Amino acid sequence: MTEEARAPILEMRGMSKHFGGLQALKGVDLSLYAGELLAIVGDNGAGKSTLIKILTGVYAANEGTIHLRGQQVHIPNRRASIELGIEAVYQNLALVDYLTAPQNVYLGNEIKRSVLGIPVLDNGGMRRRAATLLKDRLGISLGDIDQYAYNLSGGQRQAVAIGRALIQETVKILILDEPTAALGPEETRRMLEVVHRLKGKEMGLIMISHQLEDVFELADRIMVLRNGRLSGVRTTAKTSRQEILGLIVGAISDGDGDVGSAGTRPGAPVSP
Ligand SMILES: Nc1ncnc2c1ncn2[C@@H]1O[C@H](COP(=O)(O)OP(=O)(O)OP(=O)(O)O)[C@@H](O)[C@H]1O
Ligand SMILES: [Mg+2]
Structure with a gap:
């Protein structure tokens, strides 16, 4: 592997954020x-969403x-994060119920074509492209693509929301905040497959989850936050649920900040 391939695409260093007197994040690093x-x-309130919201320009960090x-x-804002290729898909995502899946995918980014010099919506084009995106890239079939989002299941909605993030072709970092939280067992399985398909050469994926089963199935590395601090980072193949649970509740601690070596990739140089 070349040096370049080993360099992180994203590095957050020393991120701190307080809300009034509440210190939500304290010196958190992420690669x-x-x-x-x-x-x-x-755990709830550990700072996961806050860290992600700094990355998507929703919150300004106090330090880092x-x-x-x-x-x-x-x-500084959401637009800046999108321009940098960072996209996030949140739980309870905002699909517009009375638009179809293709209309939701292209909402705000509509494809237009010219009829006698007048730009009109290219509904057929958006329909075809959305269907291809959902089917080929995400492996999701909606049955009737023209039905309102209102009728879609939780997993289908999630896939449409991911599709919406992916039409920004410049997306380099995709963040999924609890992608399976509201899904039944079968839909969860399908969503895990969608996420698995997204794992590729180019893009970096960040997934926030309370479901350790999902995490152990999909993640290459696991980062644990506790009370706004980095509790530890582990390579999935080299850890156990027990160790991760210990880091979550604070029974295991990386002590004097020695998370760098545990957090690096196999074969990567140990950071100083
Ligand atoms: N806008 C805000 N104003 C005040 N406090 C906030 C705000 N956003 C988050 N917090 C606080 O910061 C801390 C971290 O919250 P955060 O949402 O990052 O936790 P989380 O790890 O995502 O939790 P969960 O698993 O419940 O989603 C919590 O104590 C929360 O109450
Ligand atoms: Mg959260």
Whole structure:
């Protein structure tokens, strides 16, 4: 593997965030490599969503730096994060119930064609492209693609929301906040397959989840937050549920900050 391939696409260093007197994040580091899925786990209120919202420009950090492909970036708002190729799909995502799946996928990014010099919506084109995206890239079939989102199941809605993120062709980092939280067993299985298909060479995936089963199935590395601090980072293949649970509840601690070596990829140089 070349040095370049080993360099993280995303590095967050020393991220801190307080809300008034409440310290939601304290000096948290995060590295993400191209092609990997990094899971972020931790108890309610551990700071997972806050960390992600800093990355998507929803919150401004009080301290810390963010580097993308080695370059320091500032993410003052949502638009800046999208322009940097960062997309997030949240639980209870905002699909518009009385639009179809293709209309939801292209909402705000409609494809237009010209009729006698007048731009009109290319509904056929959006329909075809959305169907191909959902089927070929995500492996999801909706049955009738023209039905309202209102009629879609939780898993189908989630897939449409991911499709919507992926039409931004520049997306390099995709964040999934609890993608299976509201799904039944069969839909969860299908969603895990969707996420599995997304794991590729280019994109880095971050998945927040309370479901350790899902995490152990999909994640390459697992990052544990506890009370706003980094409790530990582990390579999935080299850890156990018990160890991760210990990190979540604080029974295991990485002590004096020695999370770097445990958190690096196999074969990667140990950070100083
Ligand atoms: N906008 C806000 N204003 C005030 N406090 C906030 C705000 N957002 C988050 N917090 C607080 O920051 C802490 C971390 O919250 P966060 O949402 O990041 O937790 P989480 O790890 O995502 O939890 P969960 O698993 O329940 O989603 C919590 O104590 C929360 O109450
Ligand atoms: Mg959260």
